[in-house]
Amino acid sequence: MALVFRYRPRNVARGLVWGLFALLLAVAPLLFGSGLSLTLLSQMGIAIIACLSYNMLLGQGGMLSFGHAVYSGLGAYLAIHALNRAADGQLPLPVSLVPLVGALAGIGVALLLGFVTTRKSGTPFAMITLGLAELVFAMSLMVPEFFGGEAGVAADRVIGAPVAGISFGPQIQVYALIALYTFFATAAMFAFTRTPLGRMLNAVRDNPERVGYIGYDAQRVRYLTFVIAGGFAGLSGGLHALNFEIVTAEVVGLQRSGAYLLFTFLGGAGFFFGPILGAVLMVLAFVLFSEFTQAWLLYLGLVFLIMVMYAPGGLAGLVMMNLRVAAYGRLRPLWPAYLALAGTALTVLAGVGAMIEMVYHLRLDAALGSGPLRYLGVPLEPHGVDSWCGAVLVALAGLGLFELTRREFARRWGAVQQEIAHEIRQKEAS
Numbered sequence: 001m002a003l004v005f006r007y008r009p010r011n012v013a014r015g016l017v018w019g020l021f022a023l024l025l026a027v028a029p030l031l032f033g034s035g036l037s038l039t040l041l042s043q044m045g046i047a048i049i050a051c052l053s054y055n056m057l058l059g060q061g062g063m064l065s066f067g068h069a070v071y072s073g074l075g076a077y078l079a080i081h082a083l084n085r086a087a088d089g090q091l092p093l094p095v096s097l098v099p100l101v102g103a104l105a106g107i108g109v110a111l112l113l114g115f116v117t118t119r120k121s122g123t124p125f126a127m128i129t130l131g132l133a134e135l136v137f138a139m140s141l142m143v144p145e146f147f148g149g150e151a152g153v154a155a156d157r158v159i160g161a162p163v164a165g166i167s168f169g170p171q172i173q174v175y176a177l178i179a180l181y182t183f184f185a186t187a188a189m190f191a192f193t194r195t196p197l198g199r200m201l202n203a204v205r206d207n208p209e210r211v212g213y214i215g216y217d218a219q220r221v222r223y224l225t226f227v228i229a230g231g232f233a234g235l236s237g238g239l240h241a242l243n244f245e246i247v248t249a250e251v252v253g254l255q256r257s258g259a260y261l262l263f264t265f266l267g268g269a270g271f272f273f274g275p276i277l278g279a280v281l282m283v284l285a286f287v288l289f290s291e292f293t294q295a296w297l298l299y300l301g302l303v304f305l306i307m308v309m310y311a312p313g314g315l316a317g318l319v320m321m322n323l324r325v326a327a328y329g330r331l332r333p334l335w336p337a338y339l340a341l342a343g344t345a346l347t348v349l350a351g352v353g354a355m356i357e358m359v360y361h362l363r364l365d366a367a368l369g370s371g372p373l374r375y376l377g378v379p380l381e382p383h384g385v386d387s388w389c390g391a392v393l394v395a396l397a398g399l400g401l402f403e404l405t406r407r408e409f410a411r412r413w414g415a416v417q418q419e420i421a422h423e424i425r426q427k428e429a430s
Contacts, residue, residue, distance in 0.1 A: 018187065025179040029172055038171040040283055045175070045182035046239045047279035051267065052189050053232035054260045059269035060193065061225050062205035063118075064126040067133030068233055068260045073252030074109050074136070075102030075234025077147065080241040083155040095157055095168050099181055099238030106234015107227055114226035118219055121208065133254055140249035152248030155241070168242070178239050185232055190272055192228065201225050259286075262300075266307055268316025277315045295360045302352065306345075310406075328423060330416045337409040344402035350376065351395025358382040358391070 028041050050072050057063040079102035085091035086098070093101070117128045140147040147153070158169045166173055192198045200221050203211050208218040241247050250256065259282055267278025289296045311318050325331050354375050361373045361382045373380045380387045 021186070022183055025183055028179075029175055033172075035171060038175050040287060042171065042175045042178050042243050043283045043287065044280050045178040046236050046243065047263075047282050048182055048276050049185045049232055049239070050236040050260060051264045051275035051279040051282070052186060052272075053229045053236065054264050055269055055272075055275040056189065056192070056201075056225055056229040056232070058261070058264060059271075059274070060198065060205065061201045061222060063121070063222060063226070064261075065117075065129040065257070066126055066254065066261070067129035067136070067257050068229075069252050069254075069256035070113070070133055070136045071106040071109055071230040071233035072102075072237035072240070073140075073247075073256065075106040075237030076241040076247045076251050077153065077237075078102060078105035078234075079238035080153050080155045080245075080247045081146075083157060083159075083241065084153070087156060087159050094163075095159055095242070096177055098157075098242055099177075099235055102238020102241065103231045103235035106237065107231040109234070110227045110230025114223050114230065118222040118226050121218075121222065130254075133252075133257055136252050137249065137254065140252050147249060148247070150249065152246050154246045157242055157245055174243055178243065181235065181239060185235060186276075189232060193272060197221065197224060262304060266304060266314055268314030268319075270313055271316035271320065274314050274316030281315075293357065293360075294364060295356045298356050299353070302349075325416060325420070328420045330419060334409070334412055334416065337405065337412050340405040341402070341409055344398055344405050347398030348395055348402055349398075351391050351393070351398055354380060354391035355388070355395070358387060 025045075029038060032038070032041065050068075053072075054065070054068045057065050057068070079098050082091060082093060082101040083095070083098050086093040086095070113132055117125055117132065120128060141149070157174070158167050168174055168177070200211065200216060203216075204218045204221045211218045211221070237251065240251065263278035263282040263285075264275045265278070266281060267276065268274025285296065285300060289299070293299070307314065313321070322331065325334065357373060357375050358380055359382075361380075373382060380391075
């Protein structure tokens with residue numbers, strides 16, 4: 001039998017992207033070497049795995065889950081218990097493999113709960129996940145022997161003598177381990193999108209009836225994906241336990257599940273790299289933005305509302321749309337419109353932000369006895385009419401200008417899209 005050799009060209013661009021991703025993970029601690037930066041980078045790596053695993057359900061499978069934190073949280077609990085057993089000498093487990101305990105826990109919980117939840121789709125699926133999330137969170141307060149009550153479960157990740165100088169005491173060593181897991185988990189989840197199961201999951205999302213007609217079981221596809229996503233969520237929980245050395249009931253709460261949903265959507269659920277952008281934003285919002293103002297959740301809700309109205313594809317969608325325009329050399333005519341949009345949007349935000357800050361000052365800061373309110377360097381008097389009138393005028397003026405610039409931008413954007421479509425037709429005809 002004669003052998004036939006076929007040439008299969010390598011995808012150089014894809015290899016370059018993965019190489020840059022690995023380089024970014026390796027170089028990041030060299031560029032941002034402070035303790036705070038390493039903590040942020042570690043949390044970003046954990047959040048990337050969690051958001052990508054959530055997007056396997058939402059973006060690829062169309063499964064709106066309100067309880068994804070159940071799998072990452074229970075993975076974190078199992079991992080920190082395993083770490084404590086290893087520290088006591090009851091479990092011969094290296095610290096570097098503790099996150100895999102979380103992954104196995106996530107798979108086990110998803111095998112159990114997913115059998116129930118994936119029997120339904122759409123709104124019933126979302127409601128079942130919401131109920132299970134409430135159930136697990138209530139159990140976290142009712143079973144202190146396992147969940148540790150309100151104080152949680154603590155552990156020490158420094159166990160025994162260092163191996164090759166690695167004790168996982170310094171944060172840089174923990175970051176290196178998290179970065180390694182993040183890279184391989186991200187690569188594995190991307191590979192999943194190229195498998196027959198990943199392709200069939202997209203078909204189940206778009207048209208489950210047709211999937212059934214051609215002989216596939218849509219419920220089984222959802223179930224298998226649910227288990228795989230639960231495993232990656234558990235892995236992120238195991239890394240969380242190792243990073244913080246403490247796990248509390250907050251990790252299985254609805255707020256954590258809502259954060260996965262919100263930031264995965266903001267990043268762009270329709271694109272593989274969208275949840276990565278969302279994960280970075282999530283860490284910045286929870287760690288940095290909350291230091292600037294107590295009303296950061298209100299601003300976050302405002303941004304989410306604007307994104308849903310004007311950019312439902314998320315940040316990744318905006319990036320891809322503009323890359324297409326840039327590839328055809330049509331980005332330059334849009335820059336003035338972009339600057340006008342940004343300027344007017346910031347004007348609206350300044351006016352609305354002034355009102356939000358004054359409300360918070362009246363409700364919270366005044367009760368705590370804090371000093372006068374300053375917003376963007378301008379003193380505001382929450383009890384005075386002038387400050388409120390000024391804030392309303394700025395917000396209304398910005399809103400009017402934003403609407404005018406938005407219409408002009410839509411006109412220019414439409415003209416650019418027609419030019420691109422015309423150029424494509426010319427290339428196809430030639």
